[in-house]
Amino acid sequence: MSVLIVGSTALDSIKTPKTENPRLLGGSASHAAVAASFFSPVKLIGVVGDDFPKKYIQLYRRHKIDLAGLQILPGKTFHWSGEYELNMNHRRTLLTELGVFETFTPHLPASHKAAPFVLLANIAPSLQHHVLDQMGRAKFVVADTMDLWLNIALADLVKLLKRIDGFVLNDSEAHQLTKEDNVFAALRKIHKLGPKYVIIKKGSHGSILSSPRGFFICPAYPLHTVVDPTGAGDSFVGGMMGYLAGAKGSVDDNIRRAMIHGSVVASFCCEGFGLNRTTKVKRADIDRRVRELEKLTKF
């Protein structure tokens, strides 16, 4: 089955003490779509300007991503620029140019309205709502978010939580939303807001799923060196949704292995700038790391 992914499609300029990487392909939808593409057909919903490099259209196409829902409008592509410190733990934004993204309204081609799996990747909650408004009842809808929307669009986000099956957020966002320090206490409160599946991401500490079949403690793949963590969370949830769409059987049967596969794609994402490493990965590389994770957690 296929997965529909809406989110940001951007150009990221990432600076480190050693190097500058101007105008890399970035954005939540780009990372999630490439990650999902290893496991199932992907339909991308997004917007870029007429400055968007052709090589990135080709990159999407190499990953067999359906671009019927990608709008190319006169104007500039959303451009984010940030700088990392030496230890990669601190990042600061240098520049955010919204460009054509400022007035983005997602339009779903008729062929997209019955997509069984839907990932509302990180983007304004109002746009996540707008995508659901255009769709029939999907099999499994998951939304991601970021601290910005908790700050400036909380009411929209809380309304969204009643319309989705799964919600993914990181531990600091879970704390911000629930005022709970304890991950398991936070999970309980988030369920009360709507979603039956809640995943709290903890970066290099892995993630925790709370679902109708209980908790799952999902490890992160061990990395000695992190080159650029930008997009790792998007890769995680994209890989997870792609795996779910591509697997036979129920979501409950598959979601743990789906998270493991997402975790592995996220590990590759961290090993290069932007999508540089992820786009060099083969399915066999992913499967090898999944088998390693099996060995690393067995007792």
Next chain:
Amino acid sequence: MSVLIVGSTALDSIKTPKTENPRLLGGSASHAAVAASFFSPVKLIGVVGDDFPKKYIQLYRRHKIDLAGLQILPGKTFHWSGEYELNMNHRRTLLTELGVFETFTPHLPASHKAAPFVLLANIAPSLQHHVLDQMGRAKFVVADTMDLWLNIALADLVKLLKRIDGFVLNDSEAHQLTKEDNVFAALRKIHKLGPKYVIIKKGSHGSILSSPRGFFICPAYPLHTVVDPTGAGDSFVGGMMGYLAGAKGSVDDNIRRAMIHGSVVASFCCEGFGLNRTTKVKRADIDRRVRELEKLTKF
């Protein structure tokens, strides 16, 4: 087989916004010895004053802890007093009275010198050396530590690392020792200092083992409420060493399940003040949580 445990034996007064708990049984050796006692016979090495409550001697005895190496000297027992904030994430020390601990010199009874498993729980590295000086070649020696010794006794600690098989420390201490932010990079550097087995504890995020058979990602048992985390790390390493001493087969064969058992005992420790919850636990309660952890991590 038995496990010899040296460390601090103290009275802890723990204050929270809701309650005061004066003169609880505490100290690294007390927590580690009780945790180990669920799995194997324990020989305790420590010192207390003549004010040490008889009920705590009885508590040790109920756990069949061999007290031949516990010195009872004229003077006051080491007394630590601390205060927790409402969310339990911040603790501040109100008072430290060393008492008889100030001049403590561990003496090993003849019956203790051939103990096959040795846990040098958190205590000054010079005292950890002094215990090893009195012993024959043990089967497996593990040391724990704390940030204080990295600050004031680093040379002693680094010398100790060449004399032990396993070293246990938390993630902030690993960073302090190696200047590495990345856990796996830190593990590599610590191996170069001597120990073949290195475990980095990450609190509620679990722990990571690096050993001759590779890494193991060990989960923490999920807790909704933490009453008092004092002694959780000591309980983890105590439970682990007790399990290793009690199990048939090699350390390599058993260390993963040993860590899981230590992790479970630590979870009980967090659910009560001092040793209040841990001492009410039965082996069957531990085995139940171990089975739960198996389910929580399976994929």
